Amino acid sequence: MLTMTELFDYLTEQKADFTIIPHPKPIQSLQDAAEYFEPQKSVPTFILDDGVGLIALFSSSGRGRLDLKRIAEKLNISRLNMADRRKIFKLTGYEAGGIPLIGLSLPCIFDGRLRTFDYIYGGSGNPLHTLKICPLDVKRLNDVRWVLDD
Template sequence: MLTLEELEHYLLQNDSTFEIIAHQTPIHSTIDAEPYFDIKKAAPTLILQTNLGLIALIASSQRGRLDFNSLKLAFGYTKLKMADKKAVVERTGYYPGAIPLIGHGLPCIFDTSLLALDYIYGGSGDELHTLKIVPDDVVRLNNVTAFLE
């Protein structure tokens, strides 16, 4: 688990283009995010339980509701659902809702539609800060094992 300072240091060391945006209250919905960034560029990190263990899914908020049955078939899992909060905290050190785009330590599925954007906005590991970052850096700095088309 990375602190904000450790995340910033890691991103600087890895020549990432980013900004950490502070806000007064946690962001739990797109309505909460509107004062701080373009919600069309929001990319939440979801932690999913599969038959092979936990994975992170970084998907565009523009996708709307995800069809887990379709995802399960597309990626060859026999089991795919939202991970249990306790399992997420035990494995990553982060609570759901504060999962960072980078630093969660899980294999990752990345939504390719995000690559068309100049920046994306997502978790920093701290519920009062949002990470603004170039999508290519998110792919480069994560263990991306599959892409969501």
């Protein structure tokens, strides 16, 4: 689990194109997000369970409801379910809903739709900070094993 200082130092060292945006209260909806950035560029991080382990999915907010069965079939994964909140915390140290875009030691699925944006906005691991980052840096700095293209 990275502190804000560790996240900043890591992203700087990796020459990522990013900004950490502080805010006085947690962002809990797209309406809250609109105060700080374009909501269509928000990227929720979903933690999925494939029955063997956890997988992070960086998803475009424009994708809408996730069809996990379709995603599993498309990526040749036998099954996918949303992971249990307790299991997420136990294995990552992060609460569900506060999962960062960078710093997870999980295999990842990257939503190819994110490549259309100059920047995306998502979790930093701290509910009072949002990470603004180039989507290609998210792809580069994570263990991306699958790209979800439509």
